[in-house]
Amino acid sequence: MSASFSSAIQAAKDAAGEQHYPQGCLYVVATPIGNLADITLRALHVLGLVDCIACEDTRHTQQMLRAYGIDKAGAALLAVHQHNETEAAQTVIARLREGQRVAYVSDAGTPGVSDPGARLVAQVRAQGLRAIPLPGASSVVTAISVAGLVAAGEGHGGFVFRGFLSSKATERANEVVAIAAQPDAVVLLEAPHRLEALAKALAPLGARKVTVGRELTKQFEEVATVDASEFSAWLAADANRLRGEFALVIHPAAAAASTADDRVLSLLLEQLPLKSAVKLAADITGEPRNALYERALLLKQGSTSED
Incomplete structure:
Protein backbone atom coordinates (compact mmCIF):
# COMPACT_ATOMS: atom_id res chain seq x y z
CA MET A 1 0.00 0.00 0.00
CA SER A 138 -16.21 10.82 -14.73
CA SER A 139 -14.26 12.27 -17.64
CA VAL A 140 -17.55 13.47 -19.16
CA VAL A 141 -18.62 15.78 -16.36
CA THR A 142 -15.00 16.70 -15.60
CA ALA A 143 -14.59 18.09 -19.12
CA ILE A 144 -17.95 19.89 -19.00
CA SER A 145 -17.04 21.49 -15.66
CA VAL A 146 -14.10 23.41 -17.16
CA ALA A 147 -15.56 24.18 -20.61
CA GLY A 148 -17.27 27.34 -19.36
CA LEU A 149 -20.35 26.95 -21.52
CA VAL A 150 -22.79 29.16 -19.62
CA ALA A 151 -20.18 31.79 -18.74
CA ALA A 152 -19.47 32.22 -22.43
CA GLY A 153 -23.16 32.79 -23.10
CA GLU A 154 -23.43 29.54 -25.06
CA GLY A 155 -26.77 27.94 -24.38
CA HIS A 156 -28.11 26.85 -21.00
CA GLY A 157 -25.40 24.38 -19.96
CA GLY A 158 -27.15 21.26 -21.23
CA PHE A 159 -25.13 18.69 -23.13
CA VAL A 160 -25.36 15.49 -25.14
CA PHE A 161 -22.90 12.65 -24.59
CA ARG A 162 -21.90 10.93 -27.85
CA GLY A 163 -18.78 9.07 -26.71
CA PHE A 164 -16.53 7.74 -29.48
CA LEU A 165 -17.47 8.61 -33.05
CA SER A 166 -17.20 5.96 -35.76
CA SER A 167 -13.75 4.91 -36.96
CA LYS A 168 -15.12 4.84 -40.53
CA ALA A 169 -14.66 8.16 -42.33
CA THR A 170 -18.05 8.29 -44.02
CA GLU A 171 -19.99 7.38 -40.89
CA ARG A 172 -17.91 9.81 -38.83
CA ALA A 173 -18.65 12.62 -41.31
CA ASN A 174 -22.39 11.91 -41.01
CA GLU A 175 -22.10 12.01 -37.23
CA VAL A 176 -20.40 15.41 -37.43
CA VAL A 177 -23.30 16.66 -39.56
CA ALA A 178 -25.63 15.58 -36.75
CA ILE A 179 -23.45 17.38 -34.21
CA ALA A 180 -23.62 20.55 -36.32
CA ALA A 181 -27.41 20.49 -36.01
CA GLN A 182 -27.34 19.80 -32.25
CA PRO A 183 -28.25 22.95 -30.27
CA ASP A 184 -26.59 21.77 -27.05
CA ALA A 185 -22.96 21.05 -26.27
CA VAL A 186 -21.72 17.60 -27.33
CA VAL A 187 -19.16 15.56 -25.36
CA LEU A 188 -16.88 13.17 -27.24
CA LEU A 189 -14.18 10.76 -26.14
CA GLU A 190 -11.23 9.82 -28.31
CA ALA A 191 -8.06 7.73 -28.31
CA PRO A 192 -4.76 9.41 -29.22
CA HIS A 193 -4.19 7.41 -32.42
CA ARG A 194 -7.52 8.64 -33.84
CA LEU A 195 -7.37 12.26 -32.70
CA GLU A 196 -5.93 13.75 -35.91
CA ALA A 197 -8.69 12.11 -37.97
CA LEU A 198 -11.29 13.47 -35.55
CA ALA A 199 -9.83 16.98 -35.78
CA LYS A 200 -10.10 16.89 -39.58
CA ALA A 201 -13.67 15.62 -39.36
CA LEU A 202 -14.66 18.47 -37.01
CA ALA A 203 -13.08 21.20 -39.18
CA PRO A 204 -16.34 21.91 -41.09
CA LEU A 205 -17.82 23.17 -37.81
CA GLY A 206 -15.74 26.29 -38.45
CA ALA A 207 -15.76 28.82 -35.62
CA ARG A 208 -17.65 26.52 -33.26
CA LYS A 209 -15.53 26.14 -30.13
CA VAL A 210 -13.99 22.85 -29.01
CA THR A 211 -12.67 22.41 -25.48
CA VAL A 212 -10.01 19.69 -25.42
CA GLY A 213 -9.34 17.92 -22.12
CA ARG A 214 -6.15 15.88 -22.34
CA GLU A 215 -4.94 13.59 -19.53
CA LEU A 216 -7.56 15.00 -17.15
CA THR A 217 -6.53 14.81 -13.45
CA LYS A 218 -3.08 13.46 -14.39
CA GLN A 219 0.37 15.06 -14.13
CA PHE A 220 0.39 16.43 -17.68
CA GLU A 221 -3.24 17.57 -17.74
CA GLU A 222 -4.06 20.13 -20.41
CA VAL A 223 -7.31 21.97 -21.12
CA ALA A 224 -7.60 24.27 -24.14
CA THR A 225 -10.43 25.78 -26.17
CA VAL A 226 -9.94 26.32 -29.91
CA ASP A 227 -12.09 26.87 -32.99
CA ALA A 228 -13.01 23.60 -34.70
CA SER A 229 -11.34 24.88 -37.87
CA GLU A 230 -8.08 25.42 -35.93
CA PHE A 231 -8.11 22.12 -34.05
CA SER A 232 -5.76 20.31 -36.47
CA ALA A 233 -3.25 23.17 -36.38
CA TRP A 234 -3.38 23.23 -32.58
CA LEU A 235 -2.54 19.51 -32.45
CA ALA A 236 0.30 19.90 -34.95
CA ALA A 237 1.90 22.69 -32.91
CA ASP A 238 3.05 20.28 -30.17
CA ALA A 239 3.68 16.55 -30.56
CA ASN A 240 2.76 15.99 -26.90
CA ARG A 241 -0.82 16.96 -27.70
CA LEU A 242 -1.34 13.57 -29.35
CA ARG A 243 -0.50 11.69 -26.15
CA GLY A 244 -2.88 10.52 -23.48
CA GLU A 245 -6.63 10.14 -23.15
CA PHE A 246 -9.05 12.77 -24.41
CA ALA A 247 -12.47 14.15 -23.55
CA LEU A 248 -13.74 16.90 -25.86
CA VAL A 249 -16.63 19.33 -25.55
CA ILE A 250 -18.11 20.71 -28.77
CA HIS A 251 -19.65 24.00 -27.70
CA PRO A 252 -23.14 25.00 -28.86
CA ALA A 253 -23.27 26.97 -32.09
CA ALA A 254 -23.74 30.70 -31.66
CA ALA A 255 -27.43 31.50 -31.77
CA ALA A 256 -28.50 33.16 -34.98
CA ALA A 257 -30.27 36.46 -34.58
CA SER A 258 -34.00 36.27 -35.15
CA THR A 259 -35.99 38.49 -37.51
CA ALA A 260 -37.25 40.43 -34.51
CA ASP A 261 -33.66 40.98 -33.35
CA ASP A 262 -32.76 42.28 -36.82
CA ARG A 263 -35.65 44.75 -36.64
CA VAL A 264 -34.47 46.01 -33.24
CA LEU A 265 -30.90 46.31 -34.47
CA SER A 266 -31.93 48.16 -37.63
CA LEU A 267 -33.94 50.73 -35.70
CA LEU A 268 -31.17 51.30 -33.18
CA LEU A 269 -28.48 51.56 -35.87
CA GLU A 270 -30.45 54.41 -37.46
CA GLN A 271 -30.06 56.45 -34.27
CA LEU A 272 -26.93 55.20 -32.48
CA PRO A 273 -23.29 54.29 -33.13
CA LEU A 274 -22.75 50.57 -33.77
CA LYS A 275 -21.39 49.64 -30.33
CA SER A 276 -24.09 51.53 -28.51
CA ALA A 277 -26.78 49.98 -30.70
CA VAL A 278 -25.45 46.47 -30.04
CA LYS A 279 -25.27 47.04 -26.27
CA LEU A 280 -28.83 48.30 -26.13
CA ALA A 281 -30.08 45.49 -28.42
CA ALA A 282 -28.45 42.92 -26.12
CA ASP A 283 -30.22 44.47 -23.12
CA ILE A 284 -33.54 44.39 -24.96
CA THR A 285 -33.41 40.93 -26.53
CA GLY A 286 -31.18 39.01 -24.12
CA GLU A 287 -29.13 37.72 -27.06
CA PRO A 288 -25.31 37.36 -26.74
CA ARG A 289 -23.59 40.65 -27.55
CA ASN A 290 -20.96 39.04 -29.82
CA ALA A 291 -23.62 37.44 -32.03
CA LEU A 292 -25.54 40.73 -32.25
CA TYR A 293 -22.36 42.64 -33.10
CA GLU A 294 -21.63 40.33 -36.03
CA ARG A 295 -25.23 40.66 -37.19
CA ALA A 296 -25.08 44.46 -36.89
CA LEU A 297 -21.98 44.56 -39.10
CA LEU A 298 -23.82 42.55 -41.75
CA LEU A 299 -26.85 44.83 -41.54
CA LYS A 300 -24.67 47.94 -41.92
CA GLN A 301 -22.86 46.38 -44.86
CA GLY A 302 -26.19 45.55 -46.44
CA SER A 303 -27.53 49.06 -46.02
CA THR A 304 -24.30 50.53 -47.43
CA SER A 305 -24.43 48.33 -50.52
CA GLU A 306 -28.03 49.36 -51.12
CA ASP A 307 -27.03 53.02 -51.00
Missing part, protein backbone atom coordinates in the same frame (compact mmCIF):
# COMPACT_ATOMS: atom_id res chain seq x y z
CA SER A 2 1.14 3.52 -0.74
CA ALA A 3 1.77 5.23 2.60
CA SER A 4 -0.23 8.22 1.41
CA PHE A 5 -3.45 6.14 1.48
CA SER A 6 -3.01 4.48 4.88
CA SER A 7 -4.95 7.23 6.64
CA ALA A 8 -7.59 7.20 3.87
CA ILE A 9 -8.53 3.59 4.67
CA GLN A 10 -9.10 4.49 8.31
CA ALA A 11 -11.03 7.60 7.28
CA ALA A 12 -13.20 5.47 4.99
CA LYS A 13 -13.98 3.12 7.87
CA ASP A 14 -14.81 6.01 10.17
CA ALA A 15 -16.95 7.87 7.62
CA ALA A 16 -18.73 5.00 5.89
CA GLY A 17 -18.40 1.97 8.13
CA GLU A 18 -21.60 2.58 10.11
CA GLN A 19 -23.78 2.84 7.00
CA HIS A 20 -25.97 -0.04 5.81
CA TYR A 21 -24.69 -2.18 2.92
CA PRO A 22 -27.35 -4.78 2.09
CA GLN A 23 -26.41 -8.23 0.86
CA GLY A 24 -27.40 -9.52 -2.56
CA CYS A 25 -26.76 -6.12 -4.18
CA LEU A 26 -24.56 -4.95 -7.03
CA TYR A 27 -22.49 -1.90 -6.05
CA VAL A 28 -21.58 0.16 -9.13
CA VAL A 29 -18.41 1.93 -8.05
CA ALA A 30 -16.81 4.91 -9.79
CA THR A 31 -12.99 4.89 -9.69
CA PRO A 32 -10.44 7.61 -10.57
CA ILE A 33 -9.89 8.59 -14.20
CA GLY A 34 -6.21 9.22 -13.49
CA ASN A 35 -5.34 10.68 -10.11
CA LEU A 36 -5.64 7.92 -7.51
CA ALA A 37 -6.59 10.48 -4.85
CA ASP A 38 -9.94 10.98 -6.61
CA ILE A 39 -11.44 7.92 -4.93
CA THR A 40 -14.32 8.43 -2.48
CA LEU A 41 -14.24 7.22 1.11
CA ARG A 42 -17.40 5.17 0.54
CA ALA A 43 -15.82 3.51 -2.52
CA LEU A 44 -12.77 2.51 -0.48
CA HIS A 45 -14.95 1.01 2.23
CA VAL A 46 -17.21 -0.89 -0.16
CA LEU A 47 -14.33 -2.29 -2.25
CA GLY A 48 -12.90 -3.75 0.95
CA LEU A 49 -16.27 -5.02 2.15
CA VAL A 50 -17.70 -6.83 -0.88
CA ASP A 51 -17.37 -10.56 -1.47
CA CYS A 52 -16.51 -10.15 -5.16
CA ILE A 53 -15.35 -7.40 -7.48
CA ALA A 54 -16.43 -7.67 -11.11
CA CYS A 55 -14.10 -5.58 -13.21
CA GLU A 56 -13.16 -4.65 -16.75
CA ASP A 57 -9.52 -5.75 -16.31
CA THR A 58 -8.58 -7.90 -13.31
CA ARG A 59 -4.88 -7.00 -13.46
CA HIS A 60 -5.57 -3.27 -13.59
CA THR A 61 -8.07 -3.50 -10.74
CA GLN A 62 -5.74 -5.61 -8.59
CA GLN A 63 -3.01 -3.00 -9.03
CA MET A 64 -5.42 -0.23 -8.00
CA LEU A 65 -6.61 -2.14 -4.95
CA ARG A 66 -3.05 -2.76 -3.78
CA ALA A 67 -2.26 0.94 -4.08
CA TYR A 68 -5.07 1.60 -1.61
CA GLY A 69 -4.09 -1.26 0.68
CA ILE A 70 -7.14 -3.37 -0.10
CA ASP A 71 -6.29 -7.06 -0.08
CA LYS A 72 -8.42 -9.20 -2.40
CA ALA A 73 -7.47 -12.69 -3.54
CA GLY A 74 -7.42 -13.29 -7.28
CA ALA A 75 -10.46 -15.55 -6.92
CA ALA A 76 -12.47 -12.57 -5.64
CA LEU A 77 -12.01 -10.74 -8.95
CA LEU A 78 -14.29 -11.56 -11.87
CA ALA A 79 -13.62 -10.30 -15.42
CA VAL A 80 -16.65 -8.55 -16.89
CA HIS A 81 -15.77 -6.59 -20.02
CA GLN A 82 -17.28 -5.60 -23.37
CA HIS A 83 -16.60 -9.01 -24.92
CA ASN A 84 -18.23 -11.15 -22.21
CA GLU A 85 -20.53 -8.76 -20.35
CA THR A 86 -23.80 -10.47 -21.23
CA GLU A 87 -22.58 -13.96 -20.31
CA ALA A 88 -20.60 -12.89 -17.22
CA ALA A 89 -23.67 -11.09 -15.90
CA GLN A 90 -25.21 -14.50 -15.22
CA THR A 91 -22.33 -15.35 -12.89
CA VAL A 92 -22.81 -12.04 -11.08
CA ILE A 93 -26.56 -12.66 -10.77
CA ALA A 94 -25.91 -16.13 -9.33
CA ARG A 95 -23.62 -14.64 -6.69
CA LEU A 96 -26.19 -11.99 -5.83
CA ARG A 97 -28.88 -14.65 -5.40
CA GLU A 98 -26.55 -16.36 -2.92
CA GLY A 99 -26.61 -13.15 -0.88
CA GLN A 100 -23.15 -11.93 -1.84
CA ARG A 101 -22.24 -8.28 -2.16
CA VAL A 102 -20.70 -7.67 -5.59
CA ALA A 103 -18.98 -4.48 -6.74
CA TYR A 104 -18.43 -3.55 -10.36
CA VAL A 105 -15.64 -1.22 -11.52
CA SER A 106 -14.44 -0.26 -14.99
CA ASP A 107 -10.81 0.61 -15.71
CA ALA A 108 -11.45 4.29 -14.97
CA GLY A 109 -14.35 6.55 -14.12
CA THR A 110 -18.03 5.71 -13.77
CA PRO A 111 -19.09 2.31 -15.17
CA GLY A 112 -21.71 2.22 -17.89
CA VAL A 113 -20.74 5.62 -19.30
CA SER A 114 -18.93 4.59 -22.50
CA ASP A 115 -17.31 1.81 -20.42
CA PRO A 116 -18.84 -1.64 -19.79
CA GLY A 117 -21.37 -1.96 -17.00
CA ALA A 118 -24.65 -0.82 -18.55
CA ARG A 119 -25.61 -4.32 -19.77
CA LEU A 120 -24.64 -5.83 -16.43
CA VAL A 121 -26.82 -3.38 -14.52
CA ALA A 122 -29.72 -3.90 -16.94
CA GLN A 123 -29.64 -7.68 -16.45
CA VAL A 124 -29.31 -7.40 -12.69
CA ARG A 125 -32.30 -5.06 -12.49
CA ALA A 126 -34.30 -7.24 -14.89
CA GLN A 127 -33.98 -10.06 -12.35
CA GLY A 128 -35.47 -7.87 -9.63
CA LEU A 129 -32.10 -7.42 -7.91
CA ARG A 130 -30.79 -4.12 -6.65
CA ALA A 131 -27.98 -2.01 -8.15
CA ILE A 132 -26.56 0.66 -5.84
CA PRO A 133 -24.54 3.56 -7.34
CA LEU A 134 -21.41 4.89 -5.67
CA PRO A 135 -20.78 8.16 -7.55
CA GLY A 136 -17.38 9.59 -8.30
CA ALA A 137 -15.04 10.56 -11.11
Whole structure:
Protein backbone atom coordinates (compact mmCIF):
# COMPACT_ATOMS: atom_id res chain seq x y z
CA MET A 1 0.00 0.00 0.00
CA SER A 2 1.14 3.52 -0.74
CA ALA A 3 1.77 5.23 2.60
CA SER A 4 -0.23 8.22 1.41
CA PHE A 5 -3.45 6.14 1.48
CA SER A 6 -3.01 4.48 4.88
CA SER A 7 -4.95 7.23 6.64
CA ALA A 8 -7.59 7.20 3.87
CA ILE A 9 -8.53 3.59 4.67
CA GLN A 10 -9.10 4.49 8.31
CA ALA A 11 -11.03 7.60 7.28
CA ALA A 12 -13.20 5.47 4.99
CA LYS A 13 -13.98 3.12 7.87
CA ASP A 14 -14.81 6.01 10.17
CA ALA A 15 -16.95 7.87 7.62
CA ALA A 16 -18.73 5.00 5.89
CA GLY A 17 -18.40 1.97 8.13
CA GLU A 18 -21.60 2.58 10.11
CA GLN A 19 -23.78 2.84 7.00
CA HIS A 20 -25.97 -0.04 5.81
CA TYR A 21 -24.69 -2.18 2.92
CA PRO A 22 -27.35 -4.78 2.09
CA GLN A 23 -26.41 -8.23 0.86
CA GLY A 24 -27.40 -9.52 -2.56
CA CYS A 25 -26.76 -6.12 -4.18
CA LEU A 26 -24.56 -4.95 -7.03
CA TYR A 27 -22.49 -1.90 -6.05
CA VAL A 28 -21.58 0.16 -9.13
CA VAL A 29 -18.41 1.93 -8.05
CA ALA A 30 -16.81 4.91 -9.79
CA THR A 31 -12.99 4.89 -9.69
CA PRO A 32 -10.44 7.61 -10.57
CA ILE A 33 -9.89 8.59 -14.20
CA GLY A 34 -6.21 9.22 -13.49
CA ASN A 35 -5.34 10.68 -10.11
CA LEU A 36 -5.64 7.92 -7.51
CA ALA A 37 -6.59 10.48 -4.85
CA ASP A 38 -9.94 10.98 -6.61
CA ILE A 39 -11.44 7.92 -4.93
CA THR A 40 -14.32 8.43 -2.48
CA LEU A 41 -14.24 7.22 1.11
CA ARG A 42 -17.40 5.17 0.54
CA ALA A 43 -15.82 3.51 -2.52
CA LEU A 44 -12.77 2.51 -0.48
CA HIS A 45 -14.95 1.01 2.23
CA VAL A 46 -17.21 -0.89 -0.16
CA LEU A 47 -14.33 -2.29 -2.25
CA GLY A 48 -12.90 -3.75 0.95
CA LEU A 49 -16.27 -5.02 2.15
CA VAL A 50 -17.70 -6.83 -0.88
CA ASP A 51 -17.37 -10.56 -1.47
CA CYS A 52 -16.51 -10.15 -5.16
CA ILE A 53 -15.35 -7.40 -7.48
CA ALA A 54 -16.43 -7.67 -11.11
CA CYS A 55 -14.10 -5.58 -13.21
CA GLU A 56 -13.16 -4.65 -16.75
CA ASP A 57 -9.52 -5.75 -16.31
CA THR A 58 -8.58 -7.90 -13.31
CA ARG A 59 -4.88 -7.00 -13.46
CA HIS A 60 -5.57 -3.27 -13.59
CA THR A 61 -8.07 -3.50 -10.74
CA GLN A 62 -5.74 -5.61 -8.59
CA GLN A 63 -3.01 -3.00 -9.03
CA MET A 64 -5.42 -0.23 -8.00
CA LEU A 65 -6.61 -2.14 -4.95
CA ARG A 66 -3.05 -2.76 -3.78
CA ALA A 67 -2.26 0.94 -4.08
CA TYR A 68 -5.07 1.60 -1.61
CA GLY A 69 -4.09 -1.26 0.68
CA ILE A 70 -7.14 -3.37 -0.10
CA ASP A 71 -6.29 -7.06 -0.08
CA LYS A 72 -8.42 -9.20 -2.40
CA ALA A 73 -7.47 -12.69 -3.54
CA GLY A 74 -7.42 -13.29 -7.28
CA ALA A 75 -10.46 -15.55 -6.92
CA ALA A 76 -12.47 -12.57 -5.64
CA LEU A 77 -12.01 -10.74 -8.95
CA LEU A 78 -14.29 -11.56 -11.87
CA ALA A 79 -13.62 -10.30 -15.42
CA VAL A 80 -16.65 -8.55 -16.89
CA HIS A 81 -15.77 -6.59 -20.02
CA GLN A 82 -17.28 -5.60 -23.37
CA HIS A 83 -16.60 -9.01 -24.92
CA ASN A 84 -18.23 -11.15 -22.21
CA GLU A 85 -20.53 -8.76 -20.35
CA THR A 86 -23.80 -10.47 -21.23
CA GLU A 87 -22.58 -13.96 -20.31
CA ALA A 88 -20.60 -12.89 -17.22
CA ALA A 89 -23.67 -11.09 -15.90
CA GLN A 90 -25.21 -14.50 -15.22
CA THR A 91 -22.33 -15.35 -12.89
CA VAL A 92 -22.81 -12.04 -11.08
CA ILE A 93 -26.56 -12.66 -10.77
CA ALA A 94 -25.91 -16.13 -9.33
CA ARG A 95 -23.62 -14.64 -6.69
CA LEU A 96 -26.19 -11.99 -5.83
CA ARG A 97 -28.88 -14.65 -5.40
CA GLU A 98 -26.55 -16.36 -2.92
CA GLY A 99 -26.61 -13.15 -0.88
CA GLN A 100 -23.15 -11.93 -1.84
CA ARG A 101 -22.24 -8.28 -2.16
CA VAL A 102 -20.70 -7.67 -5.59
CA ALA A 103 -18.98 -4.48 -6.74
CA TYR A 104 -18.43 -3.55 -10.36
CA VAL A 105 -15.64 -1.22 -11.52
CA SER A 106 -14.44 -0.26 -14.99
CA ASP A 107 -10.81 0.61 -15.71
CA ALA A 108 -11.45 4.29 -14.97
CA GLY A 109 -14.35 6.55 -14.12
CA THR A 110 -18.03 5.71 -13.77
CA PRO A 111 -19.09 2.31 -15.17
CA GLY A 112 -21.71 2.22 -17.89
CA VAL A 113 -20.74 5.62 -19.30
CA SER A 114 -18.93 4.59 -22.50
CA ASP A 115 -17.31 1.81 -20.42
CA PRO A 116 -18.84 -1.64 -19.79
CA GLY A 117 -21.37 -1.96 -17.00
CA ALA A 118 -24.65 -0.82 -18.55
CA ARG A 119 -25.61 -4.32 -19.77
CA LEU A 120 -24.64 -5.83 -16.43
CA VAL A 121 -26.82 -3.38 -14.52
CA ALA A 122 -29.72 -3.90 -16.94
CA GLN A 123 -29.64 -7.68 -16.45
CA VAL A 124 -29.31 -7.40 -12.69
CA ARG A 125 -32.30 -5.06 -12.49
CA ALA A 126 -34.30 -7.24 -14.89
CA GLN A 127 -33.98 -10.06 -12.35
CA GLY A 128 -35.47 -7.87 -9.63
CA LEU A 129 -32.10 -7.42 -7.91
CA ARG A 130 -30.79 -4.12 -6.65
CA ALA A 131 -27.98 -2.01 -8.15
CA ILE A 132 -26.56 0.66 -5.84
CA PRO A 133 -24.54 3.56 -7.34
CA LEU A 134 -21.41 4.89 -5.67
CA PRO A 135 -20.78 8.16 -7.55
CA GLY A 136 -17.38 9.59 -8.30
CA ALA A 137 -15.04 10.56 -11.11
CA SER A 138 -16.21 10.82 -14.73
CA SER A 139 -14.26 12.27 -17.64
CA VAL A 140 -17.55 13.47 -19.16
CA VAL A 141 -18.62 15.78 -16.36
CA THR A 142 -15.00 16.70 -15.60
CA ALA A 143 -14.59 18.09 -19.12
CA ILE A 144 -17.95 19.89 -19.00
CA SER A 145 -17.04 21.49 -15.66
CA VAL A 146 -14.10 23.41 -17.16
CA ALA A 147 -15.56 24.18 -20.61
CA GLY A 148 -17.27 27.34 -19.36
CA LEU A 149 -20.35 26.95 -21.52
CA VAL A 150 -22.79 29.16 -19.62
CA ALA A 151 -20.18 31.79 -18.74
CA ALA A 152 -19.47 32.22 -22.43
CA GLY A 153 -23.16 32.79 -23.10
CA GLU A 154 -23.43 29.54 -25.06
CA GLY A 155 -26.77 27.94 -24.38
CA HIS A 156 -28.11 26.85 -21.00
CA GLY A 157 -25.40 24.38 -19.96
CA GLY A 158 -27.15 21.26 -21.23
CA PHE A 159 -25.13 18.69 -23.13
CA VAL A 160 -25.36 15.49 -25.14
CA PHE A 161 -22.90 12.65 -24.59
CA ARG A 162 -21.90 10.93 -27.85
CA GLY A 163 -18.78 9.07 -26.71
CA PHE A 164 -16.53 7.74 -29.48
CA LEU A 165 -17.47 8.61 -33.05
CA SER A 166 -17.20 5.96 -35.76
CA SER A 167 -13.75 4.91 -36.96
CA LYS A 168 -15.12 4.84 -40.53
CA ALA A 169 -14.66 8.16 -42.33
CA THR A 170 -18.05 8.29 -44.02
CA GLU A 171 -19.99 7.38 -40.89
CA ARG A 172 -17.91 9.81 -38.83
CA ALA A 173 -18.65 12.62 -41.31
CA ASN A 174 -22.39 11.91 -41.01
CA GLU A 175 -22.10 12.01 -37.23
CA VAL A 176 -20.40 15.41 -37.43
CA VAL A 177 -23.30 16.66 -39.56
CA ALA A 178 -25.63 15.58 -36.75
CA ILE A 179 -23.45 17.38 -34.21
CA ALA A 180 -23.62 20.55 -36.32
CA ALA A 181 -27.41 20.49 -36.01
CA GLN A 182 -27.34 19.80 -32.25
CA PRO A 183 -28.25 22.95 -30.27
CA ASP A 184 -26.59 21.77 -27.05
CA ALA A 185 -22.96 21.05 -26.27
CA VAL A 186 -21.72 17.60 -27.33
CA VAL A 187 -19.16 15.56 -25.36
CA LEU A 188 -16.88 13.17 -27.24
CA LEU A 189 -14.18 10.76 -26.14
CA GLU A 190 -11.23 9.82 -28.31
CA ALA A 191 -8.06 7.73 -28.31
CA PRO A 192 -4.76 9.41 -29.22
CA HIS A 193 -4.19 7.41 -32.42
CA ARG A 194 -7.52 8.64 -33.84
CA LEU A 195 -7.37 12.26 -32.70
CA GLU A 196 -5.93 13.75 -35.91
CA ALA A 197 -8.69 12.11 -37.97
CA LEU A 198 -11.29 13.47 -35.55
CA ALA A 199 -9.83 16.98 -35.78
CA LYS A 200 -10.10 16.89 -39.58
CA ALA A 201 -13.67 15.62 -39.36
CA LEU A 202 -14.66 18.47 -37.01
CA ALA A 203 -13.08 21.20 -39.18
CA PRO A 204 -16.34 21.91 -41.09
CA LEU A 205 -17.82 23.17 -37.81
CA GLY A 206 -15.74 26.29 -38.45
CA ALA A 207 -15.76 28.82 -35.62
CA ARG A 208 -17.65 26.52 -33.26
CA LYS A 209 -15.53 26.14 -30.13
CA VAL A 210 -13.99 22.85 -29.01
CA THR A 211 -12.67 22.41 -25.48
CA VAL A 212 -10.01 19.69 -25.42
CA GLY A 213 -9.34 17.92 -22.12
CA ARG A 214 -6.15 15.88 -22.34
CA GLU A 215 -4.94 13.59 -19.53
CA LEU A 216 -7.56 15.00 -17.15
CA THR A 217 -6.53 14.81 -13.45
CA LYS A 218 -3.08 13.46 -14.39
CA GLN A 219 0.37 15.06 -14.13
CA PHE A 220 0.39 16.43 -17.68
CA GLU A 221 -3.24 17.57 -17.74
CA GLU A 222 -4.06 20.13 -20.41
CA VAL A 223 -7.31 21.97 -21.12
CA ALA A 224 -7.60 24.27 -24.14
CA THR A 225 -10.43 25.78 -26.17
CA VAL A 226 -9.94 26.32 -29.91
CA ASP A 227 -12.09 26.87 -32.99
CA ALA A 228 -13.01 23.60 -34.70
CA SER A 229 -11.34 24.88 -37.87
CA GLU A 230 -8.08 25.42 -35.93
CA PHE A 231 -8.11 22.12 -34.05
CA SER A 232 -5.76 20.31 -36.47
CA ALA A 233 -3.25 23.17 -36.38
CA TRP A 234 -3.38 23.23 -32.58
CA LEU A 235 -2.54 19.51 -32.45
CA ALA A 236 0.30 19.90 -34.95
CA ALA A 237 1.90 22.69 -32.91
CA ASP A 238 3.05 20.28 -30.17
CA ALA A 239 3.68 16.55 -30.56
CA ASN A 240 2.76 15.99 -26.90
CA ARG A 241 -0.82 16.96 -27.70
CA LEU A 242 -1.34 13.57 -29.35
CA ARG A 243 -0.50 11.69 -26.15
CA GLY A 244 -2.88 10.52 -23.48
CA GLU A 245 -6.63 10.14 -23.15
CA PHE A 246 -9.05 12.77 -24.41
CA ALA A 247 -12.47 14.15 -23.55
CA LEU A 248 -13.74 16.90 -25.86
CA VAL A 249 -16.63 19.33 -25.55
CA ILE A 250 -18.11 20.71 -28.77
CA HIS A 251 -19.65 24.00 -27.70
CA PRO A 252 -23.14 25.00 -28.86
CA ALA A 253 -23.27 26.97 -32.09
CA ALA A 254 -23.74 30.70 -31.66
CA ALA A 255 -27.43 31.50 -31.77
CA ALA A 256 -28.50 33.16 -34.98
CA ALA A 257 -30.27 36.46 -34.58
CA SER A 258 -34.00 36.27 -35.15
CA THR A 259 -35.99 38.49 -37.51
CA ALA A 260 -37.25 40.43 -34.51
CA ASP A 261 -33.66 40.98 -33.35
CA ASP A 262 -32.76 42.28 -36.82
CA ARG A 263 -35.65 44.75 -36.64
CA VAL A 264 -34.47 46.01 -33.24
CA LEU A 265 -30.90 46.31 -34.47
CA SER A 266 -31.93 48.16 -37.63
CA LEU A 267 -33.94 50.73 -35.70
CA LEU A 268 -31.17 51.30 -33.18
CA LEU A 269 -28.48 51.56 -35.87
CA GLU A 270 -30.45 54.41 -37.46
CA GLN A 271 -30.06 56.45 -34.27
CA LEU A 272 -26.93 55.20 -32.48
CA PRO A 273 -23.29 54.29 -33.13
CA LEU A 274 -22.75 50.57 -33.77
CA LYS A 275 -21.39 49.64 -30.33
CA SER A 276 -24.09 51.53 -28.51
CA ALA A 277 -26.78 49.98 -30.70
CA VAL A 278 -25.45 46.47 -30.04
CA LYS A 279 -25.27 47.04 -26.27
CA LEU A 280 -28.83 48.30 -26.13
CA ALA A 281 -30.08 45.49 -28.42
CA ALA A 282 -28.45 42.92 -26.12
CA ASP A 283 -30.22 44.47 -23.12
CA ILE A 284 -33.54 44.39 -24.96
CA THR A 285 -33.41 40.93 -26.53
CA GLY A 286 -31.18 39.01 -24.12
CA GLU A 287 -29.13 37.72 -27.06
CA PRO A 288 -25.31 37.36 -26.74
CA ARG A 289 -23.59 40.65 -27.55
CA ASN A 290 -20.96 39.04 -29.82
CA ALA A 291 -23.62 37.44 -32.03
CA LEU A 292 -25.54 40.73 -32.25
CA TYR A 293 -22.36 42.64 -33.10
CA GLU A 294 -21.63 40.33 -36.03
CA ARG A 295 -25.23 40.66 -37.19
CA ALA A 296 -25.08 44.46 -36.89
CA LEU A 297 -21.98 44.56 -39.10
CA LEU A 298 -23.82 42.55 -41.75
CA LEU A 299 -26.85 44.83 -41.54
CA LYS A 300 -24.67 47.94 -41.92
CA GLN A 301 -22.86 46.38 -44.86
CA GLY A 302 -26.19 45.55 -46.44
CA SER A 303 -27.53 49.06 -46.02
CA THR A 304 -24.30 50.53 -47.43
CA SER A 305 -24.43 48.33 -50.52
CA GLU A 306 -28.03 49.36 -51.12
CA ASP A 307 -27.03 53.02 -51.00
